[in-house]
Amino acid sequence: MDAVLSEIESTVGKNANPRITTIVNRMVHDLFYMIEDLNIQPEEFWAGLNFLAEAGRSGELGLIAPGLGFDHFLDLRMDEAEAKAGIEGGTPRTIEGPLYVAGAPVCHGEARLDDGSGDGEVLLMQGQVLTADGKPLANAQVEVWHANSLGNYSYFDSTQSAFNLRRTIVTDAEGRYRFRSIMPVGYSVPPGGATDRLLKKLDRHGTRPAHIHFFVSAEGHRKLTTQINIDGDPYLWDDFAFATREGLVPAVANVTDTQAMQALGVNKPFSLIEFNFTLHPDKADAPAAEVARPRAVAA
Structure with a gap:
């Protein structure tokens, strides 16, 4: 797990935005561990990604965000x-x-x-x-x-x-x-x-x-x-x-x-x-x- 994360983080260029880099790396880190800890299967991952894409197209992310607190x-x-x-x-x-x-x-x-x-x-x-x-x-x-x-x-x-x-x-x-x-x-x-x-x-x-x-x-x-x-x-x-x-x-x-x-x-x-x-x-x-x-x- 750590090796994969290090490999991904190593691809960040020298002109990367520091704040965005920190946020993205933390998000990827946490999601990787969630996938590992909860044994999330590929079908579940893609179902979740497609759900968010649909919510974005329909303009419902602005409802999901408050709905999840x-x-x-x-x-x-x-x-x-x-x-x-x-x-x-x-x-x-x-x-x-x-x-x-x-x-x-x-x-x-x-x-x-x-x-x-x-x-x-x-x-x-x-x-x-x-x-x-x-x-x-x-x-x-x-x-x-x-x-x-x-x-x-x-x-x-x-x-x-x-x-x-x-x-x-x-x-x-x-x-x-x-x-x-x-x-x-x-x-x-x-x-x-x-x-x-x-x-x-x-x-x-x-x-x-x-x-x-x-x-x-x-x-x-x-x-x-x-x-x-x-x-x-x-x-x-x-x-x-x-x-x-x-x-x-x-x-x-x-x-x-x-x-x-x-x-x-x-x-x-x-x-x-x-x-x-x-x-x-x-x-x-x-x-x-x-x-x-x-x-x-x-x-």
């Missing part, structure tokens, strides 16, 4: 790195997921996310973006996106209008944001797809609870990637992507007051979520909070 693990490592740099508390981070789309319309203070075509439950969410010592952050950006009442996201679902349920809200002088939308629902991985088949082999489900994604950023502060989960969802603490965290499950109030309904322009009760985001100041010795990764951009 990688996204959550990276979040926990970032938490540890920040704690070492003296950054603790505030709004917890959690996974971004694969369904962000850059370029959503910018609104100031408040926004309506839905295009009015759906008949879902009306949702009003509001709060403030605050500094670590509780002061309001004016002109912070609250990027928000979520699924519709069928569990689908605009851009990836061609039946929805452009940027439906997606906006960037710039906070007012008191750090306040506010948006009207429709209540999202939970959804599952594509039935019969690569992720679904893998999870079934593990006797696991592929369902996420209803949730709303956020990027929250402000000048001089660390960008926050997070999401809230909707209280009462049956999968609230059984998210296949391991994204539910304490502090990210705000209460949902049912508003029946006639004046409040009239002020919102609706004639039926609606749900209200109050939630504040707390951002930490930038620190030179802290790991980068902005994660560079491929993301969709609307044409």
